Amino acid sequence: MVTIKDVAKRAGVSTSTVSRALSGNIPVSEETKKKVMKAVKELNYQPNVLAKGLKLGRSKTLGLLIPNVRDLVFPAAIRGIEDTANKYGYTVVLCNTDEDIEREKIYINSLRRRLIDGFIISTARPGHKHLLELNNEGFPMVFLIRRIKGNFDAVTADNFQGAYDATKYLLSRGLKNIALVNGSLDILLYRERFKGYKKALEEANIPLNNDIVIHNVYGWEDGYKAMATLLEQKLKVDAVFATSDPKAIGVIRAIKDYGLSVPDDISVMGFDDLDVVGLLDPPLTTVSQPFYNMGVAACEMLIRIIEAKRRPKPMIKTLPCKLNIRSSVR
Amino acid sequence: MVTIKDVAKRAGVSTSTVSRALSGNIPVSEETKKKVMKAVKELNYQPNVLAKGLKLGRSKTLGLLIPNVRDLVFPAAIRGIEDTANKYGYTVVLCNTDEDIEREKIYINSLRRRLIDGFIISTARPGHKHLLELNNEGFPMVFLIRRIKGNFDAVTADNFQGAYDATKYLLSRGLKNIALVNGSLDILLYRERFKGYKKALEEANIPLNNDIVIHNVYGWEDGYKAMATLLEQKLKVDAVFATSDPKAIGVIRAIKDYGLSVPDDISVMGFDDLDVVGLLDPPLTTVSQPFYNMGVAACEMLIRIIEAKRRPKPMIKTLPCKLNIRSSVR
DNA sequence: AACGATTGTGCAAACGATTGCATTACACAA
DNA sequence: TTGTGTAATGCAATCGTTTGCACAATCGTT
Structure with missing residues (x-):
C-alpha cells in the first residue's frame, strides 16, 4: 500500500x-x-481510513438498526440511506435486531468499538432505555420510520395525513362501513394512523364503530385472521382499511377464501406501497410512503449532526404520503 | 473511552x-x-477495532456487492451473511452496484482503503476484469448466487438440478408443451437452468421446440411481454417454466389478461421462491433456492479463506434446490 | 533600520493497539 | 559458585494519519 x-x-x-x-x-x-x-x-x-479514523476518533461509518432486512418495508429505505452515505464518503453497516433489545445493545456496543459516527434507528419502541442513554450522551442518532415521543431527531412519513386521505378516499367512493385493521397502539405510527381514520370519519359524521376496528394485528397471517373474524360475525363491512400492506394481503386472501370478491363485495385499502403490491390480484390501492426519500432524508440529517461543531436542535422531518390508486377499491 | x-x-x-x-x-x-x-x-x-485493524492490517470487515437490495432475491441471503459475519465478529458493508462496473470499481477501491478483509460478490457477469485482478492478487473473495466460469470460490444453488426437477414435475402432471421463459444465456445460472430443462425433456423423449423457448427475459415486465407474444402466436402451450419468480409473475398476469386461467388453462412454474410468491393468486409453485443458507455458506467460506495462513484451494459449493409445490401447476 | 505580523513548512507527539527484543528472576546442572 | 535455560514481563518501535509548536522567510509599518 x-x-x-x-x-x-x-x-x-x-x-x-x-x-x-x-x-x-x-x-x-x-x-x-x-x-x-x-x-x-x-x-x-x-x-488509509483506519489510520485517519484512529487519529480523529471518527470512522466515517454509520450504523443502521432495523428489525429485519427481509421485511419488505426496509429495502427501499436502505437503498436511500446507502446512496446518500456513499455520496458523502460514508459507509453503512446493517444490523438486524429481530426486535430483540439484547441483540440491539450488543450491536451498538460492538459498533462503538469501531468508532461508529452515528446511528439510524428503525427499531424504536417505547421503553428502549438504552437508546435514550445514547441520545443523552449526545451521540448522533436519528429515528427513521418509527420514532418515539420526545425531543429526538427523526424522519417519518405523515402517518396521520396518509390515513386521513385514505379514509377520505374510501368515503368518497360511497363506502360507509369501513373496518380498520390496525397494528399495535404501542407504536406511535399506528396511533397516528388510527387518529387519521377517526378524523376522516368524524368529518363525515360517521360514528366510530368499535366492532369493526381491530388493533394489534401484525403481518399477513394476523390480517387474515382479523378479516376472518369480521366475516364470521357477519358484520356489515363494505371496505377495509388495513394500516400496512401485509395486513391488507391477509385481508384480501380471507375475503377471497370466504367466496367474496375484492373490490366488488368489499374494497381494501393498504398502507406502505411495498414494491410488490402492484402485482397482486387485484393490484392494491394503498397509501404510498416515500421510503427511499425517507432514507435519504434520515441519512442527510444524521451526517449534518455528525459534522456540525455544535449539536443542532432536534427536529422531526415528516414526509407526505400519497395515495396510489390501483384496483382494490371500487 | x-x-x-x-x-x-x-x-x-x-x-x-x-x-x-x-x-x-x-x-x-x-x-x-x-x-x-x-x-x-x-x-x-x-x-478499539480501528487501532487493532491499523496495526494488523485487517479490519474484521466484509464487503457485500449486490446489484440492488430492492431485488427480492437478496434480502434472505443478506440476512444469512449478516448473521454469520456477526457470529465471527465481523461486520458487513452493503454495496448496491446497479450492475454498473464503474460503481463497483469505486466501491471496491473505497473499501480497500478501509482495509476490508474480503468480498462476497453477487454481481458477477462475464467480462468483469477487475474481479479477476482482485482474485489474482490473492484477495479473499467468494461468488454468491451468480458466478463466472473458472477457478474461483463460489456458493450457488444447483441450478441444473432445480430446473431438471421442475421440468420433470411438469411432465409428471401430464403437461407436454412446456414453454421456457428464461434469462440471458450470458449468465451462467440461466445456462444451467436451460440445460436442466432440456435434459428432462430429452429423457421424456420430447423434442425441444424452439418456438416456445424465449431467452433474455429480465423482470416481470419482460415476462409479461414474452408470454403475450406466445399467446398472440397461438402456439400450443400447456405449461410455462419461468426461470425466475418475477418472470413467472409477469407470465401469470399476461395469461390472466388474455382471459385464461392459471392453472386450469396453463400451468406456471417459477424459480427462486421469493418471500412473497406464496401470497400471489394462485400461490406460485416454484423451485426454492436456499438463499439464507447460501448466504451463511458464502460467509463461512470467506472467513475461512481470510483466516487461513495459506489460501485454500478454490472450491464451488452447490446447494440443492427443492420444489415448493403450491397451486399454479395443475 | 528595526520590529512585529503573517505565511509556509517541518519536527515530533499523539491516536490505541501488537510484538520483537531485552531484561529479570528463578531453577537446575555442572 | 558459575553458567545455562526457561518463563514472565516490560520497553519501545510500529501501523498511517493529523496537528500543536517552533522556526524561517517574507512583508509592511513605524
Missing part, C-alpha cells in the same frame, strides 16, 4: 505538508500543493 | 501484558491473567 510518506518523499516535502495540502484546512502554497497533487496522482495514493 | 493503558495501570502491569493476556497467543502467568481480567471487567474495557 502507498502511504502518505511515499507521497511526501516523491513530492519532496514532509508528511505534514501532504496532509495539509490534501485536507485544505491549513494554507499551503499553490506551488507545493501542485507538487503534492502530482505525486498523489502518480502513486495513486489512497489515504 | 477506556484504553488498554487504563487497564494496564489498574492491573499494575504493562500494556503488552494486557494485550497478551487478552489475545492468549503468548503465555502469561495465571495470576497476572486474573488481575488483567479483573481490571477489564471493572473498567468495561472494549478494544
Whole structure:
C-alpha cells in the first residue's frame, strides 16, 4: 500500500505538508500543493481510513438498526440511506435486531468499538432505555420510520395525513362501513394512523364503530385472521382499511377464501406501497410512503449532526404520503 | 473511552501484558491473567477495532456487492451473511452496484482503503476484469448466487438440478408443451437452468421446440411481454417454466389478461421462491433456492479463506434446490 | 533600520493497539 | 559458585494519519 510518506518523499516535502495540502484546512502554497497533487496522482495514493479514523476518533461509518432486512418495508429505505452515505464518503453497516433489545445493545456496543459516527434507528419502541442513554450522551442518532415521543431527531412519513386521505378516499367512493385493521397502539405510527381514520370519519359524521376496528394485528397471517373474524360475525363491512400492506394481503386472501370478491363485495385499502403490491390480484390501492426519500432524508440529517461543531436542535422531518390508486377499491 | 493503558495501570502491569493476556497467543502467568481480567471487567474495557485493524492490517470487515437490495432475491441471503459475519465478529458493508462496473470499481477501491478483509460478490457477469485482478492478487473473495466460469470460490444453488426437477414435475402432471421463459444465456445460472430443462425433456423423449423457448427475459415486465407474444402466436402451450419468480409473475398476469386461467388453462412454474410468491393468486409453485443458507455458506467460506495462513484451494459449493409445490401447476 | 505580523513548512507527539527484543528472576546442572 | 535455560514481563518501535509548536522567510509599518 502507498502511504502518505511515499507521497511526501516523491513530492519532496514532509508528511505534514501532504496532509495539509490534501485536507485544505491549513494554507499551503499553490506551488507545493501542485507538487503534492502530482505525486498523489502518480502513486495513486489512497489515504488509509483506519489510520485517519484512529487519529480523529471518527470512522466515517454509520450504523443502521432495523428489525429485519427481509421485511419488505426496509429495502427501499436502505437503498436511500446507502446512496446518500456513499455520496458523502460514508459507509453503512446493517444490523438486524429481530426486535430483540439484547441483540440491539450488543450491536451498538460492538459498533462503538469501531468508532461508529452515528446511528439510524428503525427499531424504536417505547421503553428502549438504552437508546435514550445514547441520545443523552449526545451521540448522533436519528429515528427513521418509527420514532418515539420526545425531543429526538427523526424522519417519518405523515402517518396521520396518509390515513386521513385514505379514509377520505374510501368515503368518497360511497363506502360507509369501513373496518380498520390496525397494528399495535404501542407504536406511535399506528396511533397516528388510527387518529387519521377517526378524523376522516368524524368529518363525515360517521360514528366510530368499535366492532369493526381491530388493533394489534401484525403481518399477513394476523390480517387474515382479523378479516376472518369480521366475516364470521357477519358484520356489515363494505371496505377495509388495513394500516400496512401485509395486513391488507391477509385481508384480501380471507375475503377471497370466504367466496367474496375484492373490490366488488368489499374494497381494501393498504398502507406502505411495498414494491410488490402492484402485482397482486387485484393490484392494491394503498397509501404510498416515500421510503427511499425517507432514507435519504434520515441519512442527510444524521451526517449534518455528525459534522456540525455544535449539536443542532432536534427536529422531526415528516414526509407526505400519497395515495396510489390501483384496483382494490371500487 | 477506556484504553488498554487504563487497564494496564489498574492491573499494575504493562500494556503488552494486557494485550497478551487478552489475545492468549503468548503465555502469561495465571495470576497476572486474573488481575488483567479483573481490571477489564471493572473498567468495561472494549478494544478499539480501528487501532487493532491499523496495526494488523485487517479490519474484521466484509464487503457485500449486490446489484440492488430492492431485488427480492437478496434480502434472505443478506440476512444469512449478516448473521454469520456477526457470529465471527465481523461486520458487513452493503454495496448496491446497479450492475454498473464503474460503481463497483469505486466501491471496491473505497473499501480497500478501509482495509476490508474480503468480498462476497453477487454481481458477477462475464467480462468483469477487475474481479479477476482482485482474485489474482490473492484477495479473499467468494461468488454468491451468480458466478463466472473458472477457478474461483463460489456458493450457488444447483441450478441444473432445480430446473431438471421442475421440468420433470411438469411432465409428471401430464403437461407436454412446456414453454421456457428464461434469462440471458450470458449468465451462467440461466445456462444451467436451460440445460436442466432440456435434459428432462430429452429423457421424456420430447423434442425441444424452439418456438416456445424465449431467452433474455429480465423482470416481470419482460415476462409479461414474452408470454403475450406466445399467446398472440397461438402456439400450443400447456405449461410455462419461468426461470425466475418475477418472470413467472409477469407470465401469470399476461395469461390472466388474455382471459385464461392459471392453472386450469396453463400451468406456471417459477424459480427462486421469493418471500412473497406464496401470497400471489394462485400461490406460485416454484423451485426454492436456499438463499439464507447460501448466504451463511458464502460467509463461512470467506472467513475461512481470510483466516487461513495459506489460501485454500478454490472450491464451488452447490446447494440443492427443492420444489415448493403450491397451486399454479395443475 | 528595526520590529512585529503573517505565511509556509517541518519536527515530533499523539491516536490505541501488537510484538520483537531485552531484561529479570528463578531453577537446575555442572 | 558459575553458567545455562526457561518463563514472565516490560520497553519501545510500529501501523498511517493529523496537528500543536517552533522556526524561517517574507512583508509592511513605524
